[in-house]
Amino acid sequence: MNAETARRVDGARTRLVAAGAVAVAGVLLLTGCGDQTGSGNDDGKAAGGSKSAPLADKLPKEIRDKGVIRVGSDLAYAPVEFKDKSGGVIGIDPDIAAAMGKQLGVKFEFENGTFDTLVTGLRSNRYDIAMSAMTDTKDRQNGVDSDTGKKVGEGVDFVDYFNAGVSIYTPKGKTQGIKTWDDLCGKKIVVQRGTVSHDLAKAQAKKCPKGKTLGIQAFDDDQQAQTRLRSGGADAGSSDFPVAAYAVKTTGGGKAFEIVGDQVEAAPYGIAVAKDKTQLRDALQAALNAIIENGEYGKIVAKWGVEAGAVKESGINGGK
Structure with a gap:
């Protein structure tokens, strides 16, 4: 995709x-x-x-x-x-x-x-x-x-x-109104390097208006990205939907993250x-x-x- x-x-x-x-x-x-x-x-x-x-x-x-x-x-x-x-x-x-x-x-x-x-x-x-x-x-x-x-x-x-497909997730209870990729402008996102989520984040960053930069933090693996988000170092993360759903269900006993908005079209x-x-x-x-x-x-x-x-x-x- x-x-x-x-x-x-x-x-x-x-x-x-x-x-x-x-x-x-x-x-x-x-x-x-x-x-x-x-x-x-x-x-x-x-x-x-x-x-x-x-x-x-x-x-x-x-x-x-x-x-x-x-x-x-x-x-x-x-x-x-x-x-x-x-x-x-x-x-x-x-x-x-x-x-x-x-x-x-x-x-x-x-x-x-x-x-x-x-x-x-x-x-x-x-x-x-x-x-x-x-x-x-x-x-x-x-x-x-x-x-x-x-x-x-x-x-x-x-x-x-x-x-x-690909989904966005945030710390649970701290969605900051994020539902779409456009909502990420002015915020920070964590992704795994070289993935479609990384591509989507870079494409979105080019669309963000002046003064509302999308900060992208790319990691070698998805677990590192999740750890960064959980520590408060970013506002949202993105992964393939099965991975995001699994992280939401299992991390911190299901109390760490939540999925926001819809996933993008499956590929x-x-x-x-x-x-x-x-x-x-x-x-x-x-x-x-x-x-x-x-x-x-x-x-x-x-x-x-x-x-x-x-x-x-x-x-x-x-x-x-």
Whole structure:
């Protein structure tokens, strides 16, 4: 989603997404979340292209031989991907990856990295893919810097797997009349660096009238931004809606933050793959469509209370 073209979603969809995301914390209390690092091939039979992995032959040979897909991810973005108290990697993305791994006969190994370096990690071959609540946008597909409009890299392909919008949240009881992005002029906002929220904040800052500057504080991860807001260092924060809703529900026992206004229009999350790895891209899409068809995908989004963001079919480069 490009900041310049973001629009409000209709009220019915906003309420639907909100109802799903508010259930996240309750679901977490009822379902044990084990360590998903390595993608959860519990019986060990999926790795290596056994009969239990019907799509293994779609993968590039070098990945089949290794039995591992290296995943670059910012593991501080609950409930999409984060670490539990024991250090295990859990969340929506690790669960989806684990289900895909059963189809492909490989393990998805999540490696922690700051969000704004993940695409660079793909280019340097540090990761095979990036899966980190990354919004599929034309700029990212084309390797264009959203600030300058200049081409800075070859871009990536996206395998789309979920839809999510962006929300604003404030300290609870201290909304200061903030309901829209225009209301942020003259105030301070915290965001995670390199995200769509960051893009939206920079676009809004250009629109603010003289004397009402929007101060933007960008951090390496969303938890740092939330900590800054909670300490009184800013007036508002912005994150993808599932993340903002989770923070509102869980931080300070639900007494720290509140969401204000409507989320901006949902856009697809995509698994980022280097442009020259089309075989890997297509194998990932096939695995996603397989778990959508067999019902595993539906169980995962229901487990995390985010059914409203589910897709009926995986697409390639569907972002605008």
